[in-house]
Amino acid sequence: MEVKARAPGKIILAGEHAVVHGSTAVAASINLYTYVSLRFPTASGNDDTLKLELKDLSLEFSWPVGRIKQALPDLDSCLASSPTSCPPETMKSIAALVEEQNIPEAETGLAAGVSAFLWLYTSIQRCKPAKVVITSELPLGSGLGSSAALCVSLSAALLALSDSVNLDFSHQGWLMFGESDLELVNKWAFEGEKIIHGRPSGIDNTVSTYGNMIKFRPGDLTRIKSNMPLKMLITNTKVGRNTKALVAGVSERTLRHPKAMAAVFTAVDSISNELATIIQSPVLDDLAITEKEEKLEELMEMNQGLLQCMGVSHSSIETVLRTTLKYKLVTKLTGAGGGGCVLTLLPTLLSETVVDKVIAELESCGFQCLIAGIGGKGTEVSFSGFP
Template identity: 75%
Template sequence: MEARARAPGKIILAGEHAVVHGSTAVAAAIDLYTYASLTFPPPSESDDELKLHLKDMDLEFSWPVGKIAVILSEVGGHDASTPSSCSFETIKAIASLVDEHNIPEAYIALASGVSAFLWLYTSIHGAKPARVVVTSELPLGSGLGSSASFCVALAGAFLALSKCVKLDVDNKGWQKFGDSELNLVNKWAFEGEKIIHGKPSGIDNTVSTYGNMIKFKSGELTRLKSNLPLKMLVTNTKVGRNTKALVAGVSERTFRHPNAMNSVFSAVDSISNELASILQSPVSDELAVTENEEKLAELMEMNQGLLQCMGVSHASIETVIRTTLKYKLVTKLTGAGGGGCVLTLLPSLLSGTIIDKLIAELESCGFQCLTAGIGGGGAEVSFGSS
């Protein structure tokens, strides 16, 4: 039996950076996914290894389950229906298992993801032989929630073949988890995110698990149901950025200009709340859709202007903005800024020819373009014979 789970990436539609200073932000799932498959070897096989294949990077890892059982003796003995945090000692023990593989320097950032994999798998299934294969449609480290969707997809696949989740294994299509099962997937994914990021907000894994959209402010998350079918062009500038440094830069600017920056954060809060209410308002016809798209475009444009005020834009982002403006389209950065990914709203009446021309122009600048539907479904699972 094989369980295959998929989990979407995410974008921040409004409110990044300002959310750290108490403003509202809105995040949404995108229909670009990470896939994880789990297969147990048949009892007739004498395979006694846990294997992980990160297909996109052509990286393979394997550990004898006997060794895992000795090094991680305290995991796998508890109930998978009650997620627990990884202790500092266990993180060190897992890191020693990962270090054995001498990950190439170009992929060293993936080491924490491999550690999260080992923790999630052994916590849910113990030291049991299996093969896990992961592929993703999301660029890594570009602000699209790739690590969260990795953790959600793994948790989904592992729980699907555990005793604490009841699913229809005869249904060969993609199927949704029930609400209580989604809660469990989300909690385990959050534990994985903690290994990768230390202190994640929980926003990325929540969007990836439940899909659609969420509004968040001061640690409070509210799930939203969008009534507007949105489509975005996501442009990956391929410029790496230091999120911590960008967040610190906004805080320093706030310290130097508290009144001005508090006004900026207050304006962002208004934009996020207005954007959320537009997305949730019912649309009766094509005209209503177009009107709402125009309002959203204006709000995105305002939000981008305020992000420039915060000092988190970048020459690569400005290049994308100038290019899309030629086509009368609105663009804003998403996530930390300083490079990373930017969003361009694609109105529903925009012709495919114009989109193709725009993509060609952006790709000639060395950028990567992805078209994504916004606010789709969350984690899902399918079953097959291995």
């Protein structure tokens, strides 16, 4: 009996940083996924442990079920159908369970992710023995929503084998959840994100759960649907960045230059709204797609210029900009900036030869390149080993 779940990463197409100051932003799912496989032992098996394997990192953790019950005696008060935040006392007990695993010092950032795993697993499935294997196509900590994709795919897999959702086990291939079940997945994933990030916006897990795109501003989130195929080259500069410090830097600049920065945020708001309108409008033919792509390129270019005004670019980002400009391609940072990932729009009519040349040049700078379709499906599950 096994369930597999997958959930996509995300990019910010427009509006990062400005959204903190009241502007609109647009986020989209990408067809790069995190996968979770959940397998319960057979009835005749005598393995009484919960195992977690992080395949990409060649790490494996395990806890005897009796040890989990001892550490978390109040689990039965939780309901899988009612997502709840992890209480501080429970968090301490979970931290102790994680500490026992002796996570390598180089991977200490993983501790929060393993804690989120334990909270979601024990809240939804209680203390059942199982093996959970996680793999991902998303680079960690690069602004592509890897932690949200983990929390969403994990919540989806756990709920798929609970009594809280209704799915057709006999179906072959990837299955989508119904609307109310997706809402439940999203709420649980958000609880996982809170353990990892403290105060997440909820944007990453929402995009990962539902897929496609969302338009958002503080206190207002709208799901939107793309009506055109979009493909991006995502360049991971591999330069780590401090998101809190970058956000604080924009706020400090706003205090020093309130009028100029207010104009910047207003311009970003217009760009985000225009970009959302273009993406949602119907496409009649190839010419219409080319025209739309040209407009999107101009909007991306303007948005990048405004992000530079905010002081969140970086020499690595500028290297990507210069490299892609040689091939007449438009690029902007995505997410916090200061390194992280950079987006380059790949027009429909662009030749594969040009794409290969761009990638070769960027990789020679030590960057990692990924090609992704934009605005696809959200989380899905598939079953195997059912009678």
